[in-house]
Amino acid sequence: MIDLQNLWVDCRTFRLQDLTLKIEAGEFFVLMGPTGAGKTVLLEAVAGLMPSTRGKIIIGGVDLTTAPPEGRGVGIVYQDFALFPHLTVLDNIRYGLRFHRTDPGGAETRLQYLLETLRISDLKARYPLHLSGGEKQRVALARALIIKPKVLLLDEPLSSLDPGFREEIRALLQTLHKSSEVTFLMVTHNFADAFSLADRAAVINNGRIEQVDTVANIFQKPRATFVARFIGMKNLFAARFRSNKAHLGDLEITLAGPAPNGAEQVAIRPEDVILQSPAESSSKENTFAGVVKGVVEYGFFVEVQVAVGQVVFRAAISQKNLLEQGIQEGDPVTLFFEPTAVHTL
């Protein structure tokens, strides 16, 4: 449905470089990346709100590289909702209809459907100023969807919402996606959103695509250092490989299978690193004795940094476990991880 071919976009401060991406019709595709990676620029380029300098934008088989934004059949919903402040909720939603007069009857049906599905019937006469964040987002979604776009672009639609609204809108997005034939392209830097909504995802950094894959694969098998870091594989070490062993200096780690050719690093998720007291140490593979170097609070969980020789592993454990095990800085500790938890890249 969306076919970006070698796309370049130049802004004053930033550019997208040679970006190629194919998104299937009806797919829920997520674009992940850190702030300033170029995610919004990419969406605006697809919507025709930002000119591209090279490459092609093909949507639904039609080359729209130079088409004006009003002729693309692409809807966009921004993080800050961008509701028209001088129009009521109903006038906001109906705004696009005057430019899409093909089937007035259908429009009225769609309006009723959207008002009901998004539960905004009672807000029709209100002005955006008097809406909560979640309400604003629902109005913005209705406004974008009423003109039946082929593609809906969502620019971090959940990130400026309170946690309660967040889950509600997330569920709504799922409903809307399933009940329509619209292709969704959503930008986010929230992994939970990606996991719960998307089929496939791309990780973008500094104007370039680092990896395109299923969401599960991106989290399980990152193919680039940046991706591994981005998805939180904090244990990322340069290694030398020999059959199913990886050597980190003097440390020998067992892999689930032989390392692929060209592998240079091992990556282990912090939540896959398990801490035990030295007394209950086992003889399993990948069991190492170390010393606690630090404990960093992250709210629901803590990150324990354990030095094994020269290598510092990071283990994510719950607050409860930390208290039960009585782990403190300077304590000797045994850490363990399954060979299947070790990824190579």
Added chain:
Amino acid sequence: MSGSGPFFWVTVSFSVMGMAFIVIPMVRLATAPSLADLATAGRDPEVLRAIWLSLYTSGAAALIAFVTGTPLAYLLARYTFQGKRLVESIIEVPIVIPHPVVGIALLSALGRDTWAGQALGRLGLQIMGSVTGIIIVLTFVGLPFYLKAAKEGFESVSPRLEKVSRNLGASMWGTFVRITFPIAWRSLFVGLIMCMARAISEFGAVVIVAYHPMVASVLIYERFEAFGLKYSQPVAVWLVGVCLLLFLILRVLTLPRKTAE
């Protein structure tokens, strides 16, 4: 700020002095003429004609500023380009140069022996001593005030709203008419009032280009020169009254709006 330290009292004293400096002359002016003098001036056809001329020439100047200034204000609010600073400085020139110089500059460009003046002459328009001349002068001095307010008005409209409007199918024209203008109109209107108020108060440039027909400020000057302070005061009070009314409208219009985000 705590309520009783020396800093507080110095600040308050100077503020009171500043206010007194503005208020006392105005009050003295307003109370100087007797009601009978004011009534006489208010019935004097010459005075009424002058104030009416002031009002409608400055109104016309504001209208011209609106038509010609709005695109420029939008351009300056939305785009960055080479030489933008220069354009912005040029716009402020009419504010900083002495008023008689404005009159002389306009005559230099549009006087009878210039090509522009001759072109206007062929259209039946004369600058020297004409209503047309007055309107041109007032547009020149008032335009910067409109441009400034309109630019700020357009800047306050998020470009994102325009993007969404385009995205929903509106052309750039449609977007301007349906989104940008309705959100910014208040600022544009305030700019028009500023422009008009500035135009009404103009004297130095008008007197060079058109002593006759007489606008209110020129009439006040003439009465002062010919008959003295006492005879100029009632006309001045009437003119100030009109200006204050304009500013009152301005204040009411800039009250916080209800539907703003």
